[in-house]
Amino acid sequence: MATMIIEGERAKAASGETYEIRNPASGELVDEVPKGGPVDVDRAARAALKAFETWSKLTAAKRREILHKAAAHMLSKVDEIAPLLTKEQGKTILESRIEAQRFGENIAWFADLADKIHGEHVTLPDLTTYGLVLRRPIGVCGAIVPWNFPLTLAANKVAPAIAAGNTVVLKPSSTTPLATLACVEALIEGGLPEGVVNVVLGQATGEAIVTHPLIRKVALTGSTPTGKRVMALAAANLKKLTLELGGSDPCIVLDDADLEAAARAISVGRFFNCGQACLAIKRLYVQEGAYDELLEKLVARASKLKVGDGLDPASRMGPMHTETQRAEVEAQVEEAVKRGARFAYGGGRPQGAGQAGNFLNPAILVDVPDDARMWKEEVFGPALPVRRIKDLDEGLKLANSTSFGLGSSIWTSSMAAAQRGVSELEAGYTWVNALQIAHDELPFGGTKESGFGKEHGLEAFYQYTEQKSVVYGGL
Ligand code: NAD
Numbered sequence: 001m002a003t004m005i006i007e008g009e010r011a012k013a014a015s016g017e018t019y020e021i022r023n024p025a026s027g028e029l030v031d032e033v034p035k036g037g038p039v040d041v042d043r044a045a046r047a048a049l050k051a052f053e054t055w056s057k058l059t060a061a062k063r064r065e066i067l068h069k070a071a072a073h074m075l076s077k078v079d080e081i082a083p084l085l086t087k088e089q090g091k092t093i094l095e096s097r098i099e100a101q102r103f104g105e106n107i108a109w110f111a112d113l114a115d116k117i118h119g120e121h122v123t124l125p126d127l128t129t130y131g132l133v134l135r136r137p138i139g140v141c142g143a144i145v146p147w148n149f150p151l152t153l154a155a156n157k158v159a160p161a162i163a164a165g166n167t168v169v170l171k172p173s174s175t176t177p178l179a180t181l182a183c184v185e186a187l188i189e190g191g192l193p194e195g196v197v198n199v200v201l202g203q204a205t206g207e208a209i210v211t212h213p214l215i216r217k218v219a220l221t222g223s224t225p226t227g228k229r230v231m232a233l234a235a236a237n238l239k240k241l242t243l244e245l246g247g248s249d250p251c252i253v254l255d256d257a258d259l260e261a262a263a264r265a266i267s268v269g270r271f272f273n274c275g276q277a278c279l280a281i282k283r284l285y286v287q288e289g290a291y292d293e294l295l296e297k298l299v300a301r302a303s304k305l306k307v308g309d310g311l312d313p314a315s316r317m318g319p320m321h322t323e324t325q326r327a328e329v330e331a332q333v334e335e336a337v338k339r340g341a342r343f344a345y346g347g348g349r350p351q352g353a354g355q356a357g358n359f360l361n362p363a364i365l366v367d368v369p370d371d372a373r374m375w376k377e378e379v380f381g382p383a384l385p386v387r388r389i390k391d392l393d394e395g396l397k398l399a400n401s402t403s404f405g406l407g408s409s410i411w412t413s414s415m416a417a418a419q420r421g422v423s424e425l426e427a428g429y430t431w432v433n434a435l436q437i438a439h440d441e442l443p444f445g446g447t448k449e450s451g452f453g454k455e456h457g458l459e460a461f462y463q464y465t466e467q468k469s470v471v472y473g474g475l
Contacts, residue, residue, distance in 0.1 A: 073190025
């Protein structure tokens with residue numbers, strides 16, 4: 001049985017309770033894990049505070065060295081960790097390998113920033129005084145992670161936090177804790193001191209982290225309703241927050257675009273991870289002159305996506321993570337179809353795939369009414385609504401017509417049109433003629449109801465520090 005990790009030790013829940021982790025492709029039992037609660041979070045927060053005393057006082061160069069060594073050790077275990085991620089989450093083994101690799105690389109990327117914290121000297125009106133602005137670590141940070149990218153989204157929080165000298169209480173999603181535990185264990189084996197990263201498990205640990213008085217900052221990736229609840233709870237102790245929430249990313253394709261490249265990026269953007277990505281392309285708006293050709297190319301690509309158990313190397317799309325999630329996407333599609341939408345490709349469940357698995361075919365839908373759920377809500381699965389647009393003005397208006405503002409893309413060979421997209425799309429990220437990849441170097445995060453705060457980049461690192469102004473007098 002897997003356990004939580006508190007102060008470097010394997011820990012059971014104080015209550016003694018456990019729950020099961022099941023494989024989304026087969027329903028088979030993968031493991032049993034502790035069902036932690038507030039008592040376990042309290043233990044983890046105290047362990048993290050104790051570790052903060054020493055971790056934050058190491059030289060930054062030493063922290064960098066420790067993190068590089070720990071990351072290298074974790075990366076040597078990618079081949080063991082990836083199948084575990086596929087078994088608990090469902091994604092294909094290729095996707096799991098990429099994700100496990102990204103975990104280690106992310107720790108190494110932020111390790112390089114550990115000794116590059118810069119402050120400022122500020123001149124003051126009184127020349128016998130001297131002003132400085134310093135940056136210090138915050139303390140114990142909470143990291144709350146969803147099930148769609150358990151490792152990437154954990155590393156996005158843990159890596160900048162510990163590189164800046166903080167310590168962490170990490171809560172994976174209840175249904176995807178196993179690969180995360182394996183990654184953190186590998187970091188500890190590779191030399192990360194005990195208590196710097198603690199892992200608690202169980203649904204109830206989420207609110208316990210948000211309300212724990214020793215935890216000074218919380219970073220959550222999750223749905224928008226969860227973000228609202230967390231923000232309300234965090235108000236009680238005025239906790240710092242980073243909220244990476246839901247998205248319904250629009251993609252606009254104009255007549256003058258490279259349609260082959262666009263089709264490739266849209267297909268990856270919508271169907272990677274079985275469509276369960278916050279920055280997936282969830283709404284497609286195509287100008288009239290490009291519409292038929294692009295649709296044909298998208299259908300050709302979707303038809304090559306073999307749906308099956310993620311452990312089978314031939315599979316290109318695994319099952320959906322849960323039955324509830326599949327039912328939600330099916331309901332969104334059904335509502336559109338009942339109101340006149342048609343399948344340009346796919347739909348339904350694959351024939352012959354394991355009956356116990358949560359498999360769903362990729363689907364491309366046209367003639368979806370403008371007020372259908374698929375345009376207004378987040379579709380967290382492999383179904384893409386496509387709509388004709390007259391011109392860029394119409395595309396931009398439709399693209400901005402939701403409460404979300406995470407990512408967005410535009411495909412065109414016109415610099416002027418691209419620039420309008422960049423300045424007018426209401427989103428934290430705009431890809432122009434590019435695959436939707438969240439680069440380490442660029443700050444990632446949403447606007448509107450997709451949240452606030454950044455992950456990735458120097459910005460994320462600095463969000464795990466706080467500034468202090470200093471006046472030296474009597475000089
Ligand atoms: P979720 O909101 O249900 O859960 C996310 C995490 O929050 C889980 O660990 C969960 O246990 C925890 N949680 C739930 N309620 C909580 C509460 N009241 N207090 C504290 N913690 C709580 O989301 P999910 O279904 O696991 O993930 C899918 C959602 O995540 C989608 O909406 C997706 O768009 C979003 N997401 C956003 C990003 C981003 O970077 N913006 C990335 C990936 C996923």
